[in-house]
Amino acid sequence: MTYERYNPQAIEEKWQTRWQDERTFACTHDPDKPKYYVLEMFPYPSGNIHMGHVRNYAIGDVVARTKRMQGYNVLHPMGWDAFGLPAENAAIKNRTHPAQWTYANIANMRAQLKRLGYSYDWSREIATCRPEYYRWEQMFFLRLLEKGLVYRKKAAQNWCPSCHTVLANEQVIDGLCWRCDSRVEQKDLTQWFLKITAYGDELLQDLTRLEGGWPDRVLAMQRNWIGKSIGASIVFGLEKPAPTMAGLTVFTTRPDTLFGVTFVTLAPEHPLVETLLDGYAKADEVRAFVQRIRNMDRLDRQSDTLEKEGIFTGAYALHPLTGQRLPLWLGNFVLADYGTGAVMGVPAHDQRDFEFARKYDLPVRVVITPEQERLEGATLTAAYTGAGLLVDSGTFDGLTNEAAKKAITDELARQGKGKGSTQFRLRDWNISRQRYWGAPIPVMYCERCGLVPEDEKNLPVELPLDVHVRDDGRSPLPETKTFVACTCPRCGGRARRETDTMDTFVESSWYFARYASPRQETAPFDAEALRYWLPVDQYIGGVEHAILHLLYARFFTKVLRDISFYPPDLSEPFNNLLTQGMVLKDGGKMSKSKGNIVAPADMIAKYGADTVRLFCLFAAPPERDFDWSDSGIEGASRFIGRVWRLFDEEQEYLLPLKACQSSAEDAATPEARDVRRREHLTVKKCAEDMGQRFQFNTAIAAVMELVNALYLARETLRASQDGRRVLSSAMATVLTLLSPVTPHVCEELWERLGHTTPLTTESMPHFDLAATTQDMLTIALQVNGKLRGTTQVPSGADRNALEQAAMTDTAVQRHLAGRTVRKIVVVPDKLVNIVAS
């Protein structure tokens, strides 16, 4: 008998063709079936699929295939986050057009994904750079503008001189552009903002609804990023009130320390500074200080080693309750864009203020003191930031500081000098990009009417494709006359089109909803499809998107809900989130410069897609990083070969049974009973591991164990008709359980087993509890908690029998010699622990 070698290339091509021809994974919305929406973060079409993609999508594909086999109507789509800067850079470098480069990459990467056999519904594919997609985004923009959730503001922006664009704070990493690593500069520009801060509270609060479904660390990161602080804003009077400003507002989380204020510090950029300096003899010195701080590089200014520096302005503020004169200082540690850009200085109870006061010899006034202790401002070596009772605080003396927060805030409110206030670290989202390859912002500037939104019926405002990218990287849009010149929909006069485009994070903030009805032409979404499919049940992607993308998508979901594009109860887009780990090489990221990139295409050519998928899932649990190992993938390949040979060599004995189809009567011999028991245990283990936990590595290990057992038992089993049924059933179980991971080879063997319907449409098997039990069990025998032996007892043996078995064991007896038994702990079917002294 000659055996056939496992040939992954031929098998995989055969099944991929069949899946495509038969549209196996296309799904339609079916109200009678429970739905399951599994989504992997869509890729940027950078050119080629890398190992990180392979892993990400392999995880998603196993979930999708498993859920399908569990009877769910599964939506598993794929698309392209197709706008963005790299296309422009590549276009310059390769003398091509961003669109051409992007679409070529999409075609290439689509083919690579198909070669991996992922079960996507390709009929739902989207690309965000198509007008059919971004027109809806332009419509959202107009509706948000109407609602006041989009606004324009001139602000100092992070400007990347190399990319010629504004960067969000989160795109500046250590003072460098996140894309090109250029040193970021500050530049004043008028930009479009989305009012994400209006949703700060809801974004924070709803995080509790995601507990359990999202990793704790992602929730923590979002919480941190939103950065809510509860406190009070307090108005300090000015000794010499300015005509435009009678008072100075500060924000504090510690209104309880109000009586400890001995100075007030402003950010050097504070708008009041110039007014304060009026008439001050040393005004020029102060101005020089402001200039110096402003010119400081953001990187240095944000560094943690920056020395606290300040300068007295010559002006005084007045304490809101005592009227005491308080010197006004400027401090380099006060942030202009947080709170009000002014802080009250309470050196006794704030470490920064303490250091500042010691450096500039400002008084330290203790107003909170721990019980049974007396603090002295003069001798304090560090700020006391703990809880305590108020002292030297007028009528508030004796209150706990927690109670005083409210009491003092109330008193300020009564006098009209302050109120409870909340601050967020979160900033509004700047969506303006001075780039070409993005969705145009649908507004114009009319000579007569000023800023005018484009009429919705004129959407999309199409990005012109007949332009040439500029070598210097600047957007060609402002000089594209056919684009810029337009007609004002209000007065019919001449107008100039906005040439900024939208941040690509806008596209990725709603793409998952478009998949529900991707070809809908009259509206962004089909309401019914949306209600059926959303929210996403399982979202899978890299943790690098833990803040930006996920926060923006959550925000956008709430906004689209509030402008009635989403159902009123759709507030969170992703019920469950899995952040998969990275694929490393030699302990670090794969990179071109290190020359250690493992190309998926090479691996597929060498081992086949099934092996690559198997290794990615077996090497580590999905959340964890793992190091690519060339010998590890050999192991995966060896296992598939082992499965293949098992079927090939036993083929003449195998019957076309389905998983778990052998009966208890078939399992007549001890060997057969054991194999059948292992079969059902494996089903149980896989159900647990593939369920909510997504422990693919242990599920695969369980199937490996079953295969090992089949290798040892096959000779005995094939000898009888009953045995063959047991063998066939167990082997069908192997294929069924493994099929979400290695679908091609499993389908092939399934067919060779004689089945006429594909494995894809099979149900996941259910285990029979009775089949998993054993007549005789191995029981651990312990003396004082230490393992001293094992013994065989009948399953379900009672306490007495177990004690008997333990006490008569020779090893146990040896350890009990000369001791008195105090207690015997019996865990049925597990162990006996004899406590002796």
Add this chain to the structure above:
RNA sequence: GCGAGAGUGGUGAAAUGGCAUACACACUGGAUUUAGGAUCCAGCGCUUUCGGGCAUGCGGGUUCAAAUCCCGCCUCUCGCACCA
């Protein structure tokens, strides 16, 4: 500094409070083979006077029983960081 997560063989890793190290890699031996490779079978934490003893970052605690729970440290990774 704050927040989150992790620390187990030579390696990737496994273990509802109940036999620590499943499964795999690497390594070793055997079978097969002219040979190598492939394949199949077996061994594989450290130590030992072969009775055992010691092992899950370190130190305590709870428990009949702890990798797992509690307290205190150490190290590493990630995120945030002068946020008033």
